[in-house]
Amino acid sequence: MTTPNNAVQMQGISKSFSGVVVLDSVDFDVRPGEVHALAGGNGAGKSTLMKILQGVYRADAGDILVDGVRADIDSIHSAKAAGIGMVFQEFSLVPSLSVARNILLGSEPLTRFGMIDERALVRKAAKVFAGMGVDIDPRAEVGRLGTAYWQLTEIAKALSQDARVLIMDEPTASLARHETEALFELIGRLKARGISIIYISHRMDEVYRIADRITVLRDGRRLFTEPLSAVTPEDIVEGIVGRRIESQLTYREREVVEHDGPPLLEVRGLTAGDRVRDISFTLRRGEILGLAGLMGSGRTELARALFGIDRAEAGDVLVNGERVALSSPKQAIAAGLALVPEDRREQGLVLDHSVRENLLLPLLDEVRRGPLLSTAESRALSASLIDRLRIKVAHPGRPVRLLSGGNQQKVVIAKWLGTDPEVLILDEPTAGVDIGTKSEILDRIRDLAASGKAVIVISSEYPELLAVSDRILIIREGAIVRDMPRRDIADEETLELAVQGVQQ
Numbered sequence: 001m002t003t004p005n006n007a008v009q010m011q012g013i014s015k016s017f018s019g020v021v022v023l024d025s026v027d028f029d030v031r032p033g034e035v036h037a038l039a040g041g042n043g044a045g046k047s048t049l050m051k052i053l054q055g056v057y058r059a060d061a062g063d064i065l066v067d068g069v070r071a072d073i074d075s076i077h078s079a080k081a082a083g084i085g086m087v088f089q090e091f092s093l094v095p096s097l098s099v100a101r102n103i104l105l106g107s108e109p110l111t112r113f114g115m116i117d118e119r120a121l122v123r124k125a126a127k128v129f130a131g132m133g134v135d136i137d138p139r140a141e142v143g144r145l146g147t148a149y150w151q152l153t154e155i156a157k158a159l160s161q162d163a164r165v166l167i168m169d170e171p172t173a174s175l176a177r178h179e180t181e182a183l184f185e186l187i188g189r190l191k192a193r194g195i196s197i198i199y200i201s202h203r204m205d206e207v208y209r210i211a212d213r214i215t216v217l218r219d220g221r222r223l224f225t226e227p228l229s230a231v232t233p234e235d236i237v238e239g240i241v242g243r244r245i246e247s248q249l250t251y252r253e254r255e256v257v258e259h260d261g262p263p264l265l266e267v268r269g270l271t272a273g274d275r276v277r278d279i280s281f282t283l284r285r286g287e288i289l290g291l292a293g294l295m296g297s298g299r300t301e302l303a304r305a306l307f308g309i310d311r312a313e314a315g316d317v318l319v320n321g322e323r324v325a326l327s328s329p330k331q332a333i334a335a336g337l338a339l340v341p342e343d344r345r346e347q348g349l350v351l352d353h354s355v356r357e358n359l360l361l362p363l364l365d366e367v368r369r370g371p372l373l374s375t376a377e378s379r380a381l382s383a384s385l386i387d388r389l390r391i392k393v394a395h396p397g398r399p400v401r402l403l404s405g406g407n408q409q410k411v412v413i414a415k416w417l418g419t420d421p422e423v424l425i426l427d428e429p430t431a432g433v434d435i436g437t438k439s440e441i442l443d444r445i446r447d448l449a450a451s452g453k454a455v456i457v458i459s460s461e462y463p464e465l466l467a468v469s470d471r472i473l474i475i476r477e478g479a480i481v482r483d484m485p486r487r488d489i490a491d492e493e494t495l496e497l498a499v500q501g502v503q504q
Contacts, residue, residue, distance in 0.1 A: 006068065007032045007196040008053065008084065008165050013062035015048055017402070020394050022048045024220045025062070030165060030196045035187065037199045037207045037228075040217035041240050041434040042406025043392050046200055049217070050167050053198075054086045055079035066165075085158025086167040093150055093157075095143030100125035102142055103157045128156045133189050134182075147295065148179035155186070165196045170432050172206060177496075184210055202434050204233045216240060241436035251467055251486060254449070256286045262321035264454045265423050267306070270315035275301035277478040279315070283423065283454045288445060290469030290486075291458045292499050298478035299458045300342050303425045306456075307339040308332040319422065333362065336422030340412050340429055342458075344405075348412035351401035355393050356382040358400045359415045385414040390440060406437035413441065417448070424448060425456045430464050442468050462492045474498050 009029040015022050023045045030036040040046045051057045053064065055075045064071050066082045073079050079086075093102045100121045101108070109120035125138035134152055136145075142153060151171060158166055172180045187197060187210055201207055207214060208228055215225040216239040223239045224231075265283040270276060275298035283289050291299045304310040306317065308326040317326055324335040332339075341347035349358055359382045360367060367377040382396050389410040393403060400411055409429070416424065426445070430438045445468050449455050459465045465472065466489060474482040482498055489495050 005031055006065070007034075009065040009068075010049070010053065011063045011065070013049060013052060013059050013064075015045075015052065015057060015060050018394070022220050023052075023059075026217065026220070026222045028215055028222065028225075030198055032164075032196055033191050033194045034213065035191060035197045035199050035211045037201065037211035037214040038217070039201070039207065039214060039236060039240055039434075040223075041436050042404035044217040044240070044404075044434075045220040046217055047169070047404070050086065050169070050198065050200065053079065053084060054167065055084075080161050080163075083162055083164035084167070085161060085163030085165070087151070087154045087158060087169065087171055093142050093153060095141070097142060098138065099136060099140050099142055099145070099149075099153050099156075100138035102153055103128060103138070103160050105157075107161075124160070125156065128160045131193075132156060132159065132186055134186065146179075148175055148182065151175065151179075151183065152186070159195075163195070165198065166190065167198045167200070169200045170202070171199075172201070172203065173432050180206075202432070202438070204236060204435075207236075208233070218242065237435050240434055241439075252446075253487075254286075254288075254446070254470065256284055256449075256470060262318065264320060266316075266318040266321075268316045268318070270302075270305060270312055270317065272305035272310045272312045273301065275478045276305050276310075276312075279478075279480055281473060281480060281483070283456065285452050285454055286449050288449045288455045288457060288468050288470050290465045290472035291456060291475060292462070292465060292472050292495060293475035294499060295460070297475045299475055300427055301478070302475070303339055303341075303427050303456070303458060306332070306425060307337060309339075333419060333421075338362075338416035338419055338421035338424050340416055340424070340426045342427040342431075344408050344412050349400050349408060352399055354397045355386070355391070355400050355403065355411055356396040358411050359385050359396075359418065362415055363418050381418070385418050388417065389414040389444065406433035409433055409441070410437070413444065417444075421453065423454045423456065425458070427458045428460065429457065430459065430461055438464065462495050466492060466495060476501060 006029040011027055013023050013026045026049060028049060038046050048057060052059045055073045055078055058074055064073055071082050073082060103125045104121055109117045109124065111117045122138045129136050136149060136152060142150065171183060175183060190197065199211055211228055213225060213227050214236065216223045216236060218239065263282040264285045268280050270279045279302060293299050301310060305312050306326065308328045308331050311327060316323055319335050326332050326335065345351060356378065360378055363381060364373065367374050367381060386393065386396060391410045391414065392407050400408060429441055442464060445455055445457065457465060457468060469486050471486060472484045472489065473480050474484065484498065
């Protein structure tokens with residue numbers, strides 16, 4: 001039913017792609033000054049619903065009302081005109097331009113000579129930031145700022161276009177904890193101004209912290225819309241996944257696979273740039289090693305150095321007791337290493353290529369027959385990987401960019417599992433995926449270790465890190481400062497204090 005209290009109301013929204021129903025008569029609304037969380041598994045239809053509201057897609061059926069009046073939103077420009085803005089999970093900023101230029105890109109104030117009025121530009125940007133209650137220099141170059149400032153600039157960009165409804169898609173995925181707190185404070189100030197926020201997140205603690213209501217989608221349909229006070233986290237997770245998930249995020253003591261001889265991986269005095277400084281550690285067969293540290297601590301840089309992306313300046317890496325040269329990813333792969341990178345879209349996938357082609361990229365030699373690739377073997381191998389990781393895809397020939405974020409992540413993991421690595425390095429493997437996919441990924445990590453492989457997991461998600469790691473290394477300013485057996489870490493707070501460098 002239409003109510004005058006809704007800032008936006010979507011009624012009976014349906015959408016199909018190539019005959020596949022993605023949204024089936026979905027209702028959704030958000031009230032002025034409300035944070036309405038939108039949750040669902042990867043592929044549930046969340047992104048499609050919001051892209052229809054943003055004007056990226058046009059619904060096959062249904063209506064959109066803004067302030068009680070039917071709106072014809074058929075483009076991003078018409079969405080902006082209706083007061084709807086979106087802060088995407090993947091940033092849309094131009095790093096080489098100033099903050100002010102990014103905020104007002106395409107609507108820059110001009111002098112009477114037709115040139116961009118830099119002073120007016122800076123004044124307008126400063127006014128937007130003042131309204132947000134944050135302090136950022138509008139003249140600063142975006143590329144020189146941290147991730148939190150990119151996020152704030154994206155929000156300012158939407159607000160500068162008089163957005164009264166703001167869609168936030170996984171806004172904390174790239175933020176450190178103190179940066180997340182600052183974002184929550186900003187959301188509170190925006191609510192007080194009457195701005196409506198649609199908050200897409202897989203993190204239940206965040207949803208309960210800031211949201212007023214929640215809508216859960218499953219398989220393209222609205223399962224329920226409820227005040228957060230009326231549902232439990234278990235109800236929401238069961239709605240998303242379709243079943244109760246009790247123990248996936250609980251640590252299970254495991255027996256590390258013991259073998260005579262040297263460690264599977266040994267790193268001695270590895271140095272690469274200023275973020276990897278004299279790092280040494282060992283990794284045994286069947287062991288899951290967690291890496292924890294603040295953003296910029298050197299976690300990702302260590303993974304890149306081990307995989308031969310960043311050239312090591314000093315140190316040795318040994319696999320099964322044999323020293324190996326890791327001056328390129330090709331050498332690392334030959335030595336039995338594989339890396340699932342931090343940014344799946346930029347570093348892990350060729351977005352316009354098919355799911356099958358992405359899965360086979362590191363496996364071409366296995367399906368090569370002379371100068372050609374065997375079509376039959378390519379299809380069989382890709383099908384086995386899709387089945388192994390339970391990747392949801394209508395057809396392996398579809399472009400991988402059309403998959404949900406969680407299924408894209410599964411493609412990246414599957415293609416490297418196909419190489420049968422001795423050591424698998426995963427950088428933020430559960431970022432931006434739903435609780436069901438998250439539990440599947442954690443189970444695959446445990447299975448891999450149980451089979452005698454070794455796994456390194458880098459994560460900002462402490463519950464997941466604690467759920468799977470046998471041992472956790474704390475990295476600070478490019479160096480290992482603590483080596484903590486999992487049994488010595490009582491809870492998430494203990495790990496947080498260790499990462500922050502607080503003595504216990």
